[in-house]
Amino acid sequence: MDGRELVRSMKVVGSVQGLRAVRSAWRQRRTDAREPAPRGPERARVPGPVTGAERMPGGGTVRFARAELHVCVAVGGAVFWGWDGARPLPSYALDEAPPEPDPRAGLEPDKDGGWRVVSERMTVAISRHGGVEVRTPGGVLLRRELPPRWWERAPGGPARWVQRSEVPADARFFGLGGRASGPRLRDGTYRLWNTDPGGRFGPDDDPLYVTMPVQLVVADAGTHLAFYDNSWDGRVVLREGEEGAGSGHDRPGRSELRMDGGPLRCWVVTGTPARVLHAWTALTGAPTPPPAWALGPQHARWGFGSEREVRRIVAGYRERDLPLSAVHLDIDHYDAHQVFTVDRERFPDLPGLAKELRADGVRLVSIVDPAVKAERGNAVYDSGSAVGAFVRDGRGREVRGVVWPGDCVYPDFTDPLVRDWWGGLYEERLAQGFAGVWHDMNEPVSFAPFGDPTLPRSARHRLEGRGGDHREAHNVYGLAMARAGFEGLWRLRPEERPFLFSRSGWAGMQRYGGTWSGDVSTGWPGLRASLSLVLGLGLCGVPYSGPDVGGFDGSPSPELYLRWFQLGAYLPLFRTHAAIDAGRREPWEFGAEVLAHARAALVERERLLPYFVTLAQLARLTGAPYVRPLWWGTPEDRALRDCEDAFLLGDSLLVAPVLEHGVEQRGVRLPNGRWYDTATEEAYEGPGQILLDAPRSRIPVLARAGAVIPVQDEDGGRVLEVWAPADGRPGGGLVVRDPGDGRREPEVERYTSRLVDGEVVVERVGHDGTVEPEWEVRVRGTRPVRRG
Numbered sequence: 001m002d003g004r005e006l007v008r009s010m011k012v013v014g015s016v017q018g019l020r021a022v023r024s025a026w027r028q029r030r031t032d033a034r035e036p037a038p039r040g041p042e043r044a045r046v047p048g049p050v051t052g053a054e055r056m057p058g059g060g061t062v063r064f065a066r067a068e069l070h071v072c073v074a075v076g077g078a079v080f081w082g083w084d085g086a087r088p089l090p091s092y093a094l095d096e097a098p099p100e101p102d103p104r105a106g107l108e109p110d111k112d113g114g115w116r117v118v119s120e121r122m123t124v125a126i127s128r129h130g131g132v133e134v135r136t137p138g139g140v141l142l143r144r145e146l147p148p149r150w151w152e153r154a155p156g157g158p159a160r161w162v163q164r165s166e167v168p169a170d171a172r173f174f175g176l177g178g179r180a181s182g183p184r185l186r187d188g189t190y191r192l193w194n195t196d197p198g199g200r201f202g203p204d205d206d207p208l209y210v211t212m213p214v215q216l217v218v219a220d221a222g223t224h225l226a227f228y229d230n231s232w233d234g235r236v237v238l239r240e241g242e243e244g245a246g247s248g249h250d251r252p253g254r255s256e257l258r259m260d261g262g263p264l265r266c267w268v269v270t271g272t273p274a275r276v277l278h279a280w281t282a283l284t285g286a287p288t289p290p291p292a293w294a295l296g297p298q299h300a301r302w303g304f305g306s307e308r309e310v311r312r313i314v315a316g317y318r319e320r321d322l323p324l325s326a327v328h329l330d331i332d333h334y335d336a337h338q339v340f341t342v343d344r345e346r347f348p349d350l351p352g353l354a355k356e357l358r359a360d361g362v363r364l365v366s367i368v369d370p371a372v373k374a375e376r377g378n379a380v381y382d383s384g385s386a387v388g389a390f391v392r393d394g395r396g397r398e399v400r401g402v403v404w405p406g407d408c409v410y411p412d413f414t415d416p417l418v419r420d421w422w423g424g425l426y427e428e429r430l431a432q433g434f435a436g437v438w439h440d441m442n443e444p445v446s447f448a449p450f451g452d453p454t455l456p457r458s459a460r461h462r463l464e465g466r467g468g469d470h471r472e473a474h475n476v477y478g479l480a481m482a483r484a485g486f487e488g489l490w491r492l493r494p495e496e497r498p499f500l501f502s503r504s505g506w507a508g509m510q511r512y513g514g515t516w517s518g519d520v521s522t523g524w525p526g527l528r529a530s531l532s533l534v535l536g537l538g539l540c541g542v543p544y545s546g547p548d549v550g551g552f553d554g555s556p557s558p559e560l561y562l563r564w565f566q567l568g569a570y571l572p573l574f575r576t577h578a579a580i581d582a583g584r585r586e587p588w589e590f591g592a593e594v595l596a597h598a599r600a601a602l603v604e605r606e607r608l609l610p611y612f613v614t615l616a617q618l619a620r621l622t623g624a625p626y627v628r629p630l631w632w633g634t635p636e637d638r639a640l641r642d643c644e645d646a647f648l649l650g651d652s653l654l655v656a657p658v659l660e661h662g663v664e665q666r667g668v669r670l671p672n673g674r675w676y677d678t679a680t681e682e683a684y685e686g687p688g689q690i691l692l693d694a695p696r697s698r699i700p701v702l703a704r705a706g707a708v709i710p711v712q713d714e715d716g717g718r719v720l721e722v723w724a725p726a727d728g729r730p731g732g733g734l735v736v737r738d739p740g741d742g743r744r745e746p747e748v749e750r751y752t753s754r755l756v757d758g759e760v761v762v763e764r765v766g767h768d769g770t771v772e773p774e775w776e777v778r779v780r781g782t783r784p785v786r787r788g
Contacts, residue, residue, distance in 0.1 A: 021447040024402040028448070031393050031456040045150045045159075047083075047130030050113060058101025059117045062126050067150075069126060071107070074099040077121040078279055081132060082265035083148060090464060091229050092476040093507035095285030122270050134268050140221040143167055144252075148264055158261030158471075163228070165257075169241030169250035171219035172641045174539050174629075176236060177212035178515070180205055183535035183629060184644055185238055192234040192259075194443045194475050194504045196453060199579075200521040200553045203529045209443060209504045209518045211475065214540045215255065216276070218635045224270040225280055231475040231506060234259040262472060273632050274624055280541050281623030285511035287543050288486070289616040292738040293363055294436065294499045295572070295609060296325030297602055300365075300548075303332055303580035306346040307353050313586065314362055320588055322599055323606045327357065328365040328438060332580065337404035338373050340380055340428045354433020363435035365499070368426075370442045370481055371408035374400055380425065384411060389418045391459050391470075399459045401446025410444055410455060413480035414473050415462035422481075423488020430492055436499030437485060438516070442478040443504045478504030479512075486512035496741045501544065501573065514544030516573055522551025522582065527564050528645075528659045534571055535647060538625025544616070546573030555583025558590040559661065559696070562597055566699045567657040569601040570649055572612070572626045597697050610710035610718060610735070615650045617736035617746045626650060634671050637687060643669045652707035652723075652733060653678075656692065656700040666694045674705035674726045676781045683781060705781065706731010708751040708762065720773055722753050722762050724781040730754040735775075 048065030059071040059079075071081045076099050080088055088098040102119055110116040113128040122142070125133040130147035144166040152159035167173075173185040176192075180203045191207040201208060213228040213236070234257060241253035269279040281287065299317070304310050310327055317324040333350075335341035342350050354364045372380050372390070384390055390409040391399045398409045412418050429437060445453055454474060461473035482502045489498035500513035509515065517533050520526045530547030537545045549568040550556045556564065565587065568574045576585040583589075587598035615626040628648040631640035646656040646668060654675060656668045670686030677684070677692060678701045684690050692700040703709070706725030710733075713719050725731040732752040739746040750765040751773065760779045763770035 018449070020402040020406060022449055024400065024407075024446055025448040025451050027400070028446070028451060028456045031399070032458045035394060035458040042151050042153050045152070047147050050115075050128040050130075053107055053115050055107045056101070057103055058105050059124075060107035060115075062107070062115050064130055067130065069130065069132075071117055071124055071126065071132075073102045073105040073117055073119040073122075073124065075102050076279055076282060077102075077119065077271070078267055078269045078283060079117070079119070079122060079124050079134065080265070080267050081124075082263060084264070086263035086265040088229070088265070090466065092231065092479055093227070093229055093284050095283065095508065095511060098283070122268075134224065134270065136222055136270070141168065142219070142221055142224045142270060143217070143226060143268065145266075150264075160258070160260050161264050162259075163257045163264060165226070165255040166252040167217050167241070167255070168219040168221050169243045169252055170638065171217050171241060171253045173215060173217055173238050173240070173253070173255070175212070175214045175216040175225070175536060177214065177540055178208050178210040178517075178533045178537050178545075180208060180520075180529035180532055182532040182644075183539065184642065187239050188237070190236045190238065192236065192475070194478065194506075196441070196443050196445045197519070198453070200519050201529070202521045202523065202525045203532070209478075210506070210509070210515055210537065210542075212507045212540050213257065214507055216539045217253075218273070218631060218641055220636060220638075222270055223273050223276050223635050224268055225276050227267045227280075227507060228257060228259075229265050229267065229507075230259050230262040231472055232260050232262040233471060233474070260471065273628075273635055274622065277539070277541065277623040277625070279623075281510070284508040284541055286621070287510035287541070287619045287623070288513060289497070289620050290514070290544055291436075291497050291499050291741065292609070292613050293325045295612040295616060296574070297323055297569075297605055298326040298328060298365070298573075298575040299324060299585070300328030300330065300575055300577040301585065302330035302578065304329060305332055307348065307350070310353065310357075314357060314360070316586060316588060318360070320595065320599070322587060323602045324362055326363040326365050326435070328367070328575070328577070330367050331369065331404055331440075333366075336373075338378060338380070339369050339371070339405075340425050342432060351431065351433045354435075358433070358435070364433055365436040365438060366429050366432070366434040367440050368429070368437045368485065369403065369440055370410055370413075370444055370477075371401065371403035371405065371446075372411065373405035374398065374407045374409045381409065384409070384421065387417065387421050389415075389421055391455060391461060393456065394458055394460060399455055401444075401455060403441060403445060403447060408446075411481075412461050413477060413484050414464060416464065418462075419480065419484035419487065422484040423491060426485060426488045427492050430489075437489075439478065439481055439485065439500065439502040439504075442481050442502060443474070444477050476506050478502050479506040479509050482509055482512035494742070505542070507540070510542045510544075514573060515542060516545055516575065517547035519552040519579070520547050522554035522556050522560075524560060524659065524661055526551045527560065527567065530564070531567065531647065531657065531659070532644065534627050535629055535644075538627050539629070541623060543619040543625040543627075544572045546571040546575055548575070548577040550576055550578060550585045551582075552577065553579050553582050558594045561585075561590050562594045562696065563658045563699070565598050566601050569605045570653075570655045570657075570701070572616075574605060593696065600697065607711050607713075608709075610712055610737075611650065611652075613738045614710055614734060614736045617739075617748075618650075618734060621748070630654070630669060630671055634687075637671065639669060639687070640671060652704050652709050654702040654704070656694070656702075658694050658699050664693065664695050665691055666700065667691055668700060668702070670702075674729075675702040676705065676723050677701075678703050681781055703781070704731070705729070706753045708733030708735070708753055710735045710775070718775050720751065720762065720775045720777045722760060722777055722779050724760050724779060725753050725755055727755050
């Protein structure tokens with residue numbers, strides 16, 4: 001038992017559920033121990049020499065002495081390859097069917113006895129011993145996959161495997177889901193197993209709730225994304241390269257992926273960062289935009305405890321003229337922590353409370369946990385048992401764990417019939433007046449003082465009818481639960497766009513909503529980790545996320561709380577939240593100065609709401625995250641690749657949060673072009689480093705010259721805020737108005753800005769030319785330019 005397990009053991013065993021958790025952990029060990037162990041010696045296998053090939057549309061199959069490789073370039077430019085019969089389907093990541101093969105691409109002989117597939121956007125070369133190279137059309141190497149190696153036991157069974165890869169020496173790694181140490185992934189080992197870290201985490205903790213075998217690699221040669229479509233437990237070892245290492249030769253960057261089983265198959269997309277994310281979401285599904293109200297400020301707490309307390313909090317916001325869009329209720333509003341119930345003593349009229357708050361512009365959002373109390377008479381348990389909804393062991397018995405209600409069972413969300421049953425249960429939440437849900441504890445979690453705090457690895461799952469065990473189902477459990485909830489909400493209220501976000505998930509989870517940080521620790525390292533998570537998840541295709549503002553545990557200092565609040569105001573999900581035994585998170589609890597500055601951040605968030613609506617809709621249309629690293633538009637700028645303490649909000653704004661104690665000035669690395677300090681309207685020319693004031697009252701925010709940003713004024717009117725373009729360098733922007741509830745398609749409005757005889761001219765580009773904007777136009781940015 002390591003130190004982390006010992007701490008967790010003391011916390012769990014000392015809790016109300018401690019004895020049950022100990023029994024559950026031993027039960028899990030016994031369950032797995034009953035499974036027959038593979039017999040025979042473990043044998044290593046490599047592809048061996050090439051023996052032949054078969055051409056097919058988009059590519060073909062290359063055969064080796066001990067393996068075969070299928071390669072296909074798809075319409076749109078993505079390339080797929082799979083070993084030993086692996087094909088794109090079945091897959092939890094892909095959105096329905098994969099794209100069709102590109103008929104213009106085909107398999108052809110390559111030098112040295114290998115084969116290659118040439119397409120418009122890349123060349124894929126297969127060596128005669130099973131190596132795979134991805135090159136640009138000009139022949140520059142982006143990624144080299146060395147021949148893989150498998151280990152399997154006779155006479156069969158799932159084989160574990162390793163795939164080693166090389167990238168250019170200057171490359172930087174990003175992605176792998178939500179990583180607190182990111183967004184740039186340094187040398188180290190990263191586990192692919194969704195995990196509840198046990199109440200709090202900081203930058204050094206790994207893994208966390210959302211892991212994905214998705215690497216985004218940025219190098220001078222270009223940007224590419226590699227996705228190994230395999231949901232089993234695994235580890236990724238990353239080593240950055242070094243230019244000029246050893247006798248003047250470059251040492252390439254290296255990636256080693258080790259998986260405990262499952263298929264060896266990979267998708268790669270190349271291009272600019274924007275093109276890569278567009279192609280990635282074309283494969284895995286468009287992000288579903290949240291309702292417009294869910295882009296406003298939200299307040300949560302584990303421990304509101306009663307309707308009276310909820311009313312007191314909402315009244316506190318209103319009395320202090322603080323905007324508020326939603327209040328989230330945690331497990332304490334349940335009856336004995338049981339999902340889809342209400343404690344009638346503390347919340348005697350929840351529908352009435354929801355109606356009252358909605359009349360004041362505030363929605364209620366409910367937590368939903370997957371674990372169901374295993375007790376006859378519990379309506380959810382009884383109805384689930386009737387349809388065989390719960391995960392079972394190899395003997396056909398329900399697998400039980402321990403969560404907040406006590407002994408619990410777990411729905412098998414990899415079964416379509418179970419998803420339909422579970423989705424129907426949300427009718428109870430809607431009847432209580434809730435406008436959205438947040439999924440928690442869905443890694444899934446079973447409290448355990450030792451071992452893995454989840455289900456036995458031998459637990460059986462349907463896996464869409466294929467059948468399998470928890471080794472394959474674990475990482476997609478939260479994704480499948482999100483699908484069940486999202487599709488259920490659509491069926492129950494087809495006229496309302498669902499609002500759902502989930503603590504755990506996998507590649508493709510953006511189809512059903514977003515996520516949040518989980519239990520980030522209260523402290524300056526936790527604040528920095530909050531930004532890392534949002535940036536990293538966005539680069540994996542999940543654009544809607546945010547942290548627990550203020551941290552989940554402990555009591556933040558007024559300064560820390562304020563800096564966290566100011567950062568949160570520019571992130572997609574802007575929500576305060578804390579544990580039941582943590583300090584308060586209401587802005588007025590930290591003194592008059594913090595309250596005044598928090599109000600300014602809230603007012604600015606409300607002012608930018610039309611811009612956030614635009615970013616949400618553009619994420620659905622293009623896959624581009626709201627929050628982007630500074631290198632997004634200029635990945636060739638190496639200095640920006642290493643910048644992790646600032647970000648772009650869309651194309652137009654650069655946000656530089658304060659992430660350290662006592663800082664009231666901070667350096668900001670500017671991308672190319674002219675940028676305006678939105679507080680002073682002073683202009684700076686990038687690229688370069690500048691020093692900006694960061695007083696307690698605000699964090700530095702810069703606007704790109706020429707940007708056209710939709711905002712709302714104090715009266716709620718719509719305004720185009722235009723930052724003066726540089727002479728001879730026109731600008732512009734996109735505006736997407738909220739299409740409202742339901743499935744209506746939004747209209748994208750395109751605007752241009754330019755200087756004509758010293759005056760800023762703004763026009764809307766339509767099908768028949770340019771026209772005057774319908775919105776009021778306000779021009780900003782008139783001060784002299786300073787060089788970065």
